[in-house]
Amino acid sequence: MPGEPSEYKPLPGGYDELVGENGQSRAELGKIPDLFLKKTPEDLAHTQNLAELSLRNQGVTFSVHSDQRGSEKIFPFCHIPRILSSSDWASLEQGLLQRLTALELFLADVYGEQKILAAGEVPREMVLSAKFFLPELVGVKPPHRTRIHIAGIDLIRDPQGNFLVLEDNLRTPSGVSYVLENRLVSKRVVPQALTEARVRPVDHYPTRLARILREISPSSTDDTCAVLLTPGPYNSAYFEHAFLARSTGIELVQPTDLYVDQHKVFMRTTRGPQRVHVIYRRIDDTFLDPDIFRSDSLLGIRGLINAYRNGNVALVNAPGNGVADDKAIYAFVPAMIRYYLGEEPKLAQVPTYVCARPEDRAYVLEHLEELVVKSTDETGGRGMLMGPQSTPEQRETFRQQIEADPRRYIAQPQINFSTCPTLDPKTKQLVARRIDLRPYILTGPSGSWVLPGGLTRIALEEGSYIVNSSQGGGSKDTWVQQAEVSS
């Protein structure tokens, strides 16, 4: 009936971000959820239209490879925010910082003395066989000893409301530009709710990033030249590359703009060669330097890795980080936290069966129908089997693949992760859709900092668990509330 708020029903058995078990807005979020839940479908649809128009005008797009026309699409956005209370956020933040510290120590160790392997806490062959482990870099110390300058940790929330780490992204995590752009949209279309919710700003991320890029420079910070290296306008994340270059004030360069001479990196400019000290590269390790990785690669800068080895250029993130976000190594992160920090993990993670271990493999092959199987070195939701939703043929394919190359597979129980009220574009009703959260952590010589909020991705299809943008996912603004000021 027009003029009446639609009735929102969370999914049974799951945790809903805005609505509690009693069907009312969560107490810790005050009256903010009601500012959205009590709106009429017409109002919600109107605001949603404004939001989409705004995103189109801002040119917030991504290109989809599978699309024949190579057209640019708007990253689907729902204007109803995901809201996190200040206390939920505070404990999450502590957990993320602890995890990052351990992962950073792990990388330093693996590319150094390999003590944790000697101690047997992480199986040696598991590390040495990781696709993104780079033996060429053992013994190389990056400028200022930081390797994970930018991390994106994917989290989900279980039915009890606990955050669980789903995966670590320590190579070139993407998506932060959507966090900043989504906030601009919120400011435009729901200013009143944003004011009342007292949300922590996200605007200063690029300034922090720019400072870290200067701080890790092998040169004195005053004449440092930092650049952002993009594969070019045809890359699916080009929008983000341009966004970050613009908002940090650094030059956006393509591989052909750079060359290496005498182990130093230079940029070709109208005023001759200009020395480059820091490269925030949005190119995979394997395409960085054809001398080292793929001689067939047309991308890449010949001699870059040697310049890096000589300490003449800082790479953000450091090459070789992929060994730490390998999905099989993930199973050992709690062990790393205990080994390096002598602490219990503050953030839980999803129980994981590592198919390289015979007993785990046997269990996985017997329970394919219940488990989510993931390839250890793929991203973007590719190489996955969603057991409960799969067909017998799909399970058979995965069985053969696991048996052929067990190191490449892990399996996890399917977690019924949390939902958030989302506007259904067709019916204009509020529906429960599953969401995840990717917070971003910046690390420089002076420490780590977590951007308050992060990217909330939505599985837009009813009942779906797939939030990846390449597979029809969308996003929401993430509102972290300010802590009450104690006077």
Added chain:
Amino acid sequence: MISRVADHCFWLGRYLERAESIARTLNVTRDLALDGGFEPHQCWRPLLIVCGEEPIFLERFGASKIADGEIVQEFMSWDQQNPDSLLRIVSAARENAKAIRDLLPMEVWEICNELFLWLTNGARTTFLEERYEFYRTVRHQVQLMLGLMRGAMIHDTPLDFIWLGLMIERLGQTARMLDMHHYIFRSLTPAQTHQEVETAIWLSLMRACSAHESFLRQFQGRVSAQTAATFLFLESRFPRSVRYCTHVSYERLCDIRSPSERDLPGHRALECLHELDEWIAQVHPSQMKTPEIHDLLTHVVNEATTASNLIQREFLGG
């Protein structure tokens, strides 16, 4: 050129620039206020001070309403008794444009007229429902007029007067805006003095001066009180800096009447701008810090007012 016509040109330039600047500043201040971390009055009061409207506002609405962004925006957009409301400024720009319709490209007059008609009929809904779009439309229509005049008029005395008015207006706006943000910076409470809040202030200032990308590129993302002030005060290549606006004002006036022709009207105005231009060239980046910068900016604002008054008196019969 007839003095009266020159007067209309000068004020058309001033009002168009003021409309754009106020629309931009209202939008940017609104963004700043939406980010937690500031008290509403810390954002809106300085805006009223920059526009010189604080006394009128206080008298009309009382001190408590200065924290109410909606009332401030209403006052600065629609108030008939506020000479600096967008409605009154655009109306004044249109009156000046109408008086020199014969001189302006047809399109410029049409856009000016359309903008005014939209404000009196239709824009109210946009203001209430899509605030960002409202400010954006005002800015874009003004920018369109400025671009058309530069691209379609003979670069001669009439356009020189329009541009002189625009640059003098912009000079005052940039100087006051910079001063206002140093004022916010100084008024932060101890709980607020951290990197996040400071960055927000200076980036907000840069957006208010259309300087966001240029500034970040110039300093590779170094955001501080000092880099912000250095850029907006001293950067001779940025078309909204104090230095640029002063210099171009002087150049326009030189084209209107050459410094060598001492007996023509406008000699004292020219000298005033020349002195200010030379004075700015002496200012050193090390002086770009709070609170010293306040005195420098006050000098700039006063001299810009003097120059404008002299132009008015010597050329325009005012």
